[in-house]
Amino acid sequence: MAGAAQISGHxxxxxxxxxxxxxxxxxxxxxxxxxxxxxGNCANGYDGALVSGMQILPYWLIDFNNPTGSTLGLLGAxxxxxxxxxxxxxxxxxxRFGRRKTVMLGTxxxxxxxxxxxxxxxxxxxxxxxxxLGFGGGFNNNADPLMVIELCFPSHRHAIAGSYNSFxxxxxxxxxxxxxxxxxxxxxxxxxxxxxxxxxxxxxxxCLIMFxxxxxxxxxxxxQEQKCFDTLVYYHGCGDPHDPLVLYxxxxxxxxxRKEKENKRTQWKSLFRGPGMRRRSxxxxxxxxxxxxSGNSLITYYLAQVLKTINITDRPSQLGLNLAxxxxxxxxxFTAGFHSxRFGRRxxxxxSTSLMLLFFVCVTICSAQYxxxxxxxxxxxxxxxxxxxxxxxxMGWSSVMLLYITEISPMSMRSKAHSLWAFSQASSQVxxxxxxxxxxxxxxxxxxxxxxxxMVIILLxxxxxxxxxKGLTLEETAMLFDGVKEVxxxxxDADEHAAADRIAVEQLQHNGNGExxxxxxxxxxxxxxxxxx
Numbered sequence: 001m002a003g004a005a006q007i008s009g010h011x012x013x014x015x016x017x018x019x020x021x022x023x024x025x026x027x028x029x030x031x032x033x034x035x036x037x038x039x040g041n042c043a044n045g046y047d048g049a050l051v052s053g054m055q056i057l058p059y060w061l062i063d064f065n066n067p068t069g070s071t072l073g074l075l076g077a078x079x080x081x082x083x084x085x086x087x088x089x090x091x092x093x094x095x096r097f098g099r100r101k102t103v104m105l106g107t108x109x110x111x112x113x114x115x116x117x118x119x120x121x122x123x124x125x126x127x128x129x130x131x132x133l134g135f136g137g138g139f140n141n142n143a144d145p146l147m148v149i150e151l152c153f154p155s156h157r158h159a160i161a162g163s164y165n166s167f168x169x170x171x172x173x174x175x176x177x178x179x180x181x182x183x184x185x186x187x188x189x190x191x192x193x194x195x196x197x198x199x200x201x202x203x204x205x206x207c208l209i210m211f212x213x214x215x216x217x218x219x220x221x222x223x224q225e226q227k228c229f230d231t232l233v234y235y236h237g238c239g240d241p242h243d244p245l246v247l248y249x250x251x252x253x254x255x256x257x258r259k260e261k262e263n264k265r266t267q268w269k270s271l272f273r274g275p276g277m278r279r280r281s282x283x284x285x286x287x288x289x290x291x292x293x294s295g296n297s298l299i300t301y302y303l304a305q306v307l308k309t310i311n312i313t314d315r316p317s318q319l320g321l322n323l324a325x326x327x328x329x330x331x332x333x334f335t336a337g338f339h340s341x342r343f344g345r346r347x348x349x350x351x352s353t354s355l356m357l358l359f360f361v362c363v364t365i366c367s368a369q370y371x372x373x374x375x376x377x378x379x380x381x382x383x384x385x386x387x388x389x390x391x392x393x394x395m396g397w398s399s400v401m402l403l404y405i406t407e408i409s410p411m412s413m414r415s416k417a418h419s420l421w422a423f424s425q426a427s428s429q430v431x432x433x434x435x436x437x438x439x440x441x442x443x444x445x446x447x448x449x450x451x452x453x454x455m456v457i458i459l460l461x462x463x464x465x466x467x468x469x470k471g472l473t474l475e476e477t478a479m480l481f482d483g484v485k486e487v488x489x490x491x492x493d494a495d496e497h498a499a500a501d502r503i504a505v506e507q508l509q510h511n512g513n514g515e516x517x518x519x520x521x522x523x524x525x526x527x528x529x530x531x532x533x
Contacts, residue, residue: 010472010473010476010491011154011245011248011249011472011473011476012155012471014244014245014248015154015155015245021153021155021156024238026234026235026238026239027153027235027238029235030151030152030153030235030236033151033212033213034147034148034151034152034160036204036205036208036209036212037103037143037144037145037147037148037151037205038144038148038160038164038167039201039204039205040103040106040107040140040141040144040201040202040205041144041145041164041165041167041168041171042167042168042170042171042174042201043110043137043140043171043198043201043202044137044141044168044171045167045168045169045170045171045172045175045326046171046172046174046175046197046198046201047079047133047137047171047175047198048168048171048172048175049171049172049173049174049175049176049179049322049326050175050179050194050195050198051075051076051079052176052322053175053176053178053179053180053194053322054179054191054194054195055072056179056183056318056322057179057182057183057190057191058183058190059185059186059187059188059190059191060190060191063188063191064122064123064126065123067123068437068441069437069438069441070434070438071123072437073433073434073435073436073437073438074127074434075123075126075127075130076433076434076437077429077430077433077434078127078130078131078134079130079131079133079134079137080134080426080429080430080433081131081134081426081430082113082130082131082132082133082134082135082137082138083134083135083137083138083141083422083426084134084138084423084426084427084430085134085135085138086134086135086136086137086138086139086142087138087419087422087423087426088419089139090102090106090138090139090142090143090415090419091142091415091416091418091419093105093139094139094142094143094146094415095218095221095415095416098214098215098218098222099143099146099147099150099214099215099218100143100147100209100210100212100214102139102140102142102143103139103140103143103144103147103205103209104206104209104210105136105139106136106137106138106139106140106141106142106143107136107140107202107203107205107206107209108136108206109132109133109135109136109139110132110133110136110137110140110199110202111136111199111202111203111206112132112136113129113130113131113132113133113134113135113136114129114133114195114196114198114199114202115129115196115199116128116129116132117129117130117133117195117198118192118193118195118196118198118199119192133198136202138422140202140205141422142415142418142419142422143415145161145164145165145402145406145418146215146406146414146415146418147215148160148161148164149161149164149403149406149407149474150215150216150217150218150414150474151213151215151216151235153235153236154236154245154249154473154474157407157474158340158341158403158470159337159338159339159340159341161402161403161406161407162336162337162338162339162340162341162345162399162400162403163333163334163337163338163399164337164402164403165333165337165398165399165401165402165403166330166333166334166336166337166394166398166399167330167334168333168398169326169327169329169330169331169333169334169394169398170330171201172326172329172330173323173326173327173330174197175194175326176322176323176325176326177323178193178194178197179191179194179322180316180320180322180323182194183316213231213234213235214227214231216228216231216232216253217253217411217414217474219231220253220254220257220411221257221411221412225254228250228253229241229246229250232246232249232250233246236249242502244498244502247497247498247501247502248494248495248498249473250498251493251494251497251498251501252473252475252476252490252491252494253411253475254497255475255490255493255494255497256410256411256475256478256479256490257411257412259479259490260410260411260412260413261412265277265410265412265413266412266413268416270413270416271413271416271417271420274482276481276482276483277410277413277481279465279481280408280409280417280481281417281420282465283405283408283465283466283467284405284408284409284417284420284421284424285420285421285424286461286465287401287404287405287421287466288405288421288422288424288425288428289424289425289428290397290458290461290462291397291401291425292425292428292429292432293428293432293451293454293458294353294356294393294397294451294454294455294458295356295360295389295393295448295451295454295455296389296390296393296397297429297432297433297436298432298436298440298447298448298451299386299389299390307321307383311370311374311379312379312383321383324387325386325387325390328387328390328391328394329390329391329393329394329398330394332391332392332394332395332398333394333395333398333399334399335395336348336352336394336395336396336399336400337399337400337403340399340400340403340470341470341471344468344470345400345403345404345466345468345469345470346462346466346467346468346469347468348395348396348399348400349396349397349400349401349404349462349466350459350462350463350466351395351396352392352393352395352396352397353392353396353455353458353459353462354459355388355389355392355395356389356392356393356455357452357455357456357459359385359388359389359392360385360389360448360451360452360455361452362381362385362388363382363385363386363389363448364445364448364449364452366378366379366381366382366385367382367444367445367448368445368446370382370445371444371445404466404469405417405418405421406418407469407474407477407478408467408469408477408478408480408481409478410478410479411474411475411478414478467480467481472487475490476490476491
C-alpha cells in the first residue's frame with residue numbers, strides 16, 4: 001500500500017534508546033502471562049499430531065475396527081465440525097465477558113471432551129468427545145490469540161504473536177513423541193494415555209488464568225478506561241504512569257475506539273460494510289481457505305497414507321518420521337515468526353508459498369516416478385521433498401498468518417473477524433479432511449496435481465491482495481485498510497493527546513516548592529482529564 005513505509009515504526013521513538021526489557025521484572029511477568037495463552041495453542045498442535053499418530057497405533061485401529069474412507073475422514077474432521085458450532089457464540093461471549101472468562105469456559109469444555117475421548121469404548125463415543133473438544137477449542141481459539149496480540153509489549157508483538165502459531169509444533173512434538181513411545185504398549189492404553197494427556201494444558205490454563213491481567217484493549221472497548229490505563233502502566237510502563245509509550249498507547253486505543261463507534265462497527269454485518277472492511281474480510285477468508293487447500297493438511301493428518309504411497313509401511317518408521325517432521329516444522333515456523341518484523345509478513349508469505357509450490361511439484365513428479373518404476377531413489381526423494389514442503393509451509397502459514405489476520409482487524413470487530421476467519425478455515429478443513437482420504441485412496445499420487453494447481457492460484461492471491469503491516473502498533477495496523485491518511489491522523493492525535501497529558505502531569509507533579517505532589521490520584525486518567533479541561 002502506497003505510503004505505508006512512511007508511517008512504519010512511529011511508536012519506536014517513544015522507547016528509550018538502550019532499553020533492555022529483560023532488566024524489567026514486570027515485563028518478565030507479562031511474558032509469563034503471554035506464555036499461558038500460548039499454551040492453548042500448544043494444545044491445538046497436540047491434537048493435530050495425535051490424530052495422525054493414532055492412525056498408526058495398532059490398538060487404536062483394533063478398538064475402532066480399522067476405520068477407512070469416510071469413517072476415517074469423519075474422525076479427522078469431527079473436531080473442526082465441533083469448532084464450527086462455537087463460531088457464532090464464541091465472539092459474542094468474548095466481547096461481552098472478556099478474554100479471560102472466554103478461555104475459562106473453553107478450557108472447561110476441552111477438559112471434559114478430552115476425558116470423554118480417552119475413555120471411549122466405541123467410535124460414536126470417541127466422536128462425541130472430539131466434537132466437544134472442538135466446540136470448547138473454538139472458544140479458546142477465539143480468545144487466546146487476541147489476548148497474546150493485545151497484551152504484548154509493542155516491540156515484542158511481532159516476535160511473540162508472529163511465532164504464536166508455531167507453538168502448535170511444541171504440542172505436535174509431544175504428541176508425536178508420546179505416540180511413538182506408547183506404540184510398544186500392548187493394550188488400549190497405547191492410545192488412551194496420549195488422549196488423556198491432552199487435558200494437561202487446558203487444566204493449567206484453567207487454574208491460573210484468572211490471576212493474570214485482562215486485555216487492555218478489551219477493557220478500553222468495554223468502557224473500563226482506568227483499568228486499561230492501570231494495566232498498561234503496570235506492564236508496559238513498569239509502574240510509571242507518565243511513561244511516554246504508555247500515554248501514546250492509551251491515547252491511540254481511546255481514539256481508535258472513538259472512531260470505530262462513529263463508524264458503528266459492532267455488528268456482524270459490519271464485517272462487510274465499507275470498502276476497508278470488505279477488503280479485510282476478503283483477505284481473511286482467502287488466507288483461511290488457502291492455508292487449508294495448499295496441501296499441508298493432506299500430509300499433516302494423513303501422513304500414514306501418504307507414506308504408504310511410497311511403500312513406507314513399517315509403523316515405527318512412520319511414527320519416527322512423524323516426530324522428525326513436527327520438530328523440523330516447529331523450528332522453521334518459530335524462526336520465521338520471530339523475525340516477522342524484520343522481513344515483513346507479506347514477503348514471508350510469498351517466499352513460503354513459492355517454495356511450497358516448487359517442493360510439492362517435486363513430490364508429485366517423484367511420486368509418479370516411484371509408482372511407475374518402484375525406484376527406491378524416487379521414494380527417498382519423495383520423503384525429502386515432503387520435509388522441505390512442510391518446512392516451507394511452516395515458515396509462512398504456521399507463523400505469520402494468524403498474526404496478520406488478527407492485527408488487521410479493528411478493535412471492536414477483532415473477535416468477530418477472527419471468527420469469520422475461523423469459520424472459513426474450519427469449513428475448508430472439514431471438507432479437506434473428509435475428502436482427502438477418499439481421493440488419496442482412489443487417485444493415489446495423481447491427487448497431488450490438484451494441490452499443485454491450487455498453489456498457483458494462492459500465490460497470485462497473495463501477490464495482488466496482501467498488504468504489508470510491519471512496524472505499526474495494533475491500532476495503526478487495523479486502521480491501515482481505511483487509508484494511510486487515517487493512520488497518520490491517528491498517530492498525530494495520539495501524539496498530541498499524549499503530549500498534553502505529559503505536560504499537564506509534569507506541571508502538577510511538583511508543588512510550589514518543587515517537592516513531589518502527595519496527591520495519590522495523580523496517576524489516574526480522571527485526574528489528567530480534569531487538568532486538561
